[in-house]
Structures are given as structure tokens and as C-alpha cells.
Amino acid sequence: MNLPKLHSITKKIMVALLGGFLLVFLLFHATANLFILRHDEGAWYSAFCHFMGTNWIVKVFEIALIGAIALHILLTLWLALTNRLARPVRYHQAQKSKTHSTSKLMVWTGILIFVCLIIHFCDFYFVKLGWVKGEYMVKVEKLQDPEMMGFVQMAQQWDMTPEQLVDELEQEASMFTAANDDSAGTAQYIAGLRDKLEVMNIVQRAQQEGNITQDMQWIRHLTYDERQTLRRAMPENDPEPDFYYMAREKFSHLHIVLGYLFFFFVIFMHLRHAFPSAFQTLGLNNYKYNNIIEVLGKIYTWLVVLMFAAVPILVFLGL
Ligand code: HEM
Incomplete structure (x- = not known):
């Protein structure tokens, strides 16, 4: 060889x-x-x-x-x-080295x-x-989206939950896109809204389950699926592995x-x-x-x- x-x-x-x-x-x-x-x-x-x-x-x-x-x-x-x-042929007797x-x-x-x-x-x-x-973690401040805050306020004004408002928008958009041919763009916008709503739900769940650090800086114990949602909704804020809790x-x-x-x-x-x-x-x-x-x-x-x-x-x- x-x-x-x-x-x-x-x-x-x-x-x-x-x-x-x-x-x-x-x-x-x-x-x-x-x-x-x-x-x-x-x-x-x-x-x-x-x-x-x-x-x-x-x-x-x-x-x-x-x-x-x-x-x-x-x-x-x-x-x-x-x-x-x-040394293809082994020593007949094993050496007693000082090694x-x-x-x-x-x-x-x-x-x-x-x-x-x-x-x-x-x-x-x-x-x-x-x-x-x-398990993953992300800075709370990174998840605060002013656009979504406005969206939630709008839903409250119309006496709806944010999810109902998105459903309503989706229905209206489907009628609108039947007349104009931009269904892909609209569907993408609605999917984006749903992802951002899911981000808000993740923050709420973290608050309820006590998964926010005492200094209110980090959300911890995010699952893999939650991390995927956050990455989709806000690609610039990729959650990091939570090595402290994992260890x-x-x-x-x-x-x-x-x-x-x-x-x-x-x-x-x-x-x-x-x-x-x-x-x-x-x-x-x-x-x-x-x-x-x-x-x-x-x-x-x-x-x-x-x-x-x-x-x-x-x-x-x-x-
Ligand atoms: C209590 C024991 C240990 C714990 C808790 C631990 C923890 C970790 C963590 C959390 C990482 C990922 C860090 C990062 O990439 O930011 C890591 C990476 C790594 N660990 Fe360990 N480790 C331990 C022992 C060891 C030992 C004994 C070795 C080597 C023989 C070792 C070799 C490495 C290497 C090569 C990496 C990848 C390079 C790096 O990310 O720094 N670890 N370890």
C-alpha cells in the first residue's frame, strides 16, 4: 500500500x-x-x-x-x-518498553x-x-414590532381579535384578487401577518409560563418550531440556542x-x-x-x- x-x-x-x-x-x-x-x-x-x-x-x-x-x-x-x-511482521515477543x-x-x-x-x-x-x-432564546426587544402593535389596536377598535381581523382581510383580499391578478403577493402578505401574530402569541405564552428572564431581556425555552416561526416572521432576528438551560x-x-x-x-x-x-x-x-x-x-x-x-x-x- x-x-x-x-x-x-x-x-x-x-x-x-x-x-x-x-x-x-x-x-x-x-x-x-x-x-x-x-x-x-x-x-x-x-x-x-x-x-x-x-x-x-x-x-x-x-x-x-x-x-x-x-x-x-x-x-x-x-x-x-x-x-x-x-514492520509488517510483529515482534515475536512483546517489548517491555519504559513508555x-x-x-x-x-x-x-x-x-x-x-x-x-x-x-x-x-x-x-x-x-x-x-x-x-x-431550546432557543431571543431578545424581547427584537420581537416588538410597531406595525403589529398598530394592527392589534385596529382589531380592538373594531371589536375583533387580531386573528379575526386577519381572516376578514383574507376574505376581502380574495374578492379583490379575483378582479386583479395579484393572488400570490396578497397570500404572501396574509401569511406574513399570520406569522407575526404567531410571534405575538409566542411572547404572550412566554409571559404566562414565566419564560422571560427577570430583567425582561430574554425569552427562553423556545421550541424548534417556535424558532422556525420567528425566523420566518423576522428573518433578521434568528433566536440563538439556549445553551445554559440545555446544559x-x-x-x-x-x-x-x-x-x-x-x-x-x-x-x-x-x-x-x-x-x-x-x-x-x-x-x-x-x-x-x-x-x-x-x-x-x-x-x-x-x-x-x-x-x-x-x-x-x-x-x-x-x-
Ligand atoms: C461540562 C462539559 C462541557 C460542556 C457543558 C460543553 C458545552 C459546549 C457548548 C455549549 C458548546 C457550543 C458552544 C458554541 O458553539 O457557542 C460546545 C462546543 C464544543 N465543545 Fe464542549 N462542552 C463540554 C466539554 C467538552 C470537552 C471535554 C471537549 C473536548 C474534548 C469539548 C469540545 C468542544 C468543541 C470542539 C466544541 C465546538 C467548538 C466551539 O463551539 O467552541 N467540549 N461545548
Whole structure:
């Protein structure tokens, strides 16, 4: 089998650099997740997610991140495969190397992380991409439409509900369009009115069900269908995923908490080796600094994993 030529040390250096980038991301991600622990109706975490979802520099970073994850996985698998092809006949006796046992598990823990990551993306990231249904939120002020306020007042003056007024308009329009041939335009106008009325109903329902934050800024717990209605009626005001409530809801179920703890354990196994290994590949280690790198690696790994684990555990315990 012929694989494209790339020197194995080049591949190792690329894996180490990409891994280093991912180490920085993980620390950042774990730190930001701690906002979920605040009992502030998600004010901080939602503001953070809003920034992440709207800032174009972050969007470029996100593409780079997904690319880095994909490349990191591909290169490691490629390295493992070329190493195997270089020695088609296995050693008669398994070597007892001093290599840390976790290093031998790197490929396997990597594959497990990949599987867990896809499940994690289905929980959150794919909701943002619109591939999976979730819960959404939108700023109240964005839903206030002066045209509709006028429409409701008009309905009140004529002693009708807004829905009755739309029905009335529709009937009149059908008679009018029978004489003039603009049925498509009129139907579109009426459909637009109905969507906007539905937006008003959504706001009313949110008020009745207490789904508006105390500062009256956000409507939360919008369903996928409600989000679709809002997007249709006001395309410029696309509701955002409500990651704060989604995370809190998910981590109220024991099986999801346990699943995530397993995910963090596998990350722990992977990182234990990844940190010193990246330094070694990049030639940044020597006898003088080896111990420091080892200690730093341990501190980093425990810190990141404990920060990640704190969120599901504390949310589950209601703290
Ligand atoms: C308590 C644990 C975790 C929670 C609550 C959490 C939450 C989230 C949320 C809400 C998003 C979407 C954010 C957005 O796109 O604006 C996200 C994305 C992401 N998560 Fe996590 N996450 C956790 C653990 C992890 C772990 C352990 C990893 C890596 C191994 C990870 C990797 C990612 C990646 C790569 C993305 C997509 C990039 C991004 O949007 O920033 N997450 N996570």
C-alpha cells in the first residue's frame, strides 16, 4: 500500500503543534463552562455564547479548531498506520518498553474521544449549526414590532381579535384578487401577518409560563418550531440556542452525567501523555526541565478535567 510521502517527524511535529492548539482550546472551554454554575439565569454564559456565535474572528477560529481536530486525528492515524506498515511482521515477543502505559493507549483514547465528541456535538454544537433540535432564546426587544402593535389596536377598535381581523382581510383580499391578478403577493402578505401574530402569541405564552428572564431581556425555552416561526416572521432576528438551560437540563439526568464523566476520564488518559509528549516532539524538553514539564502536565490535566467534571456534578447535585 502506497501512502503519500511525508516524513514521520514532520507528521509528529504537526500532530504536536495541532495538539498544543487543542490544549489551549480545552483550557479556554473548561473555564468558560464554569459560567454555567452561576445562578444568574444564564446571563454570563449566554452573553459568552452570544459573543462566540456572532463574532467573525471567533467564527474563523471555530473553523480552524474543527480543521485542527480533523487534521490531528488524520495525522495520528496515518502515523500509526505507517508505523505498522514499516514492520509488517510483529515482534515475536512483546517489548517491555519504559513508555508510559497511557502512551500505548493514545490511538485508542483518541478514537474514544472522537466518538464522545460527536455525541457532545449532537448535544450542543450541532444545535447551533441547525442540524439538531434544541431550546432557543431571543431578545424581547427584537420581537416588538410597531406595525403589529398598530394592527392589534385596529382589531380592538373594531371589536375583533387580531386573528379575526386577519381572516376578514383574507376574505376581502380574495374578492379583490379575483378582479386583479395579484393572488400570490396578497397570500404572501396574509401569511406574513399570520406569522407575526404567531410571534405575538409566542411572547404572550412566554409571559404566562414565566419564560422571560427577570430583567425582561430574554425569552427562553423556545421550541424548534417556535424558532422556525420567528425566523420566518423576522428573518433578521434568528433566536440563538439556549445553551445554559440545555446544559442544566441535560445534567439533571444521571445517565448523561455519567456519560460525560466517562468522556472526561478518557480525556484525562489522553492528556496525561499528550502534554509531555508534545514538548518532547518539539524538542523543548531536556534533563533540566523534564521534571518541570512533567509537573506542569499533571497540573494542566487535573485542572482541565476537574473544571470540566465540576459542571455536570454540581449541576446534578443542584448546587
Ligand atoms: C461540562 C462539559 C462541557 C460542556 C457543558 C460543553 C458545552 C459546549 C457548548 C455549549 C458548546 C457550543 C458552544 C458554541 O458553539 O457557542 C460546545 C462546543 C464544543 N465543545 Fe464542549 N462542552 C463540554 C466539554 C467538552 C470537552 C471535554 C471537549 C473536548 C474534548 C469539548 C469540545 C468542544 C468543541 C470542539 C466544541 C465546538 C467548538 C466551539 O463551539 O467552541 N467540549 N461545548
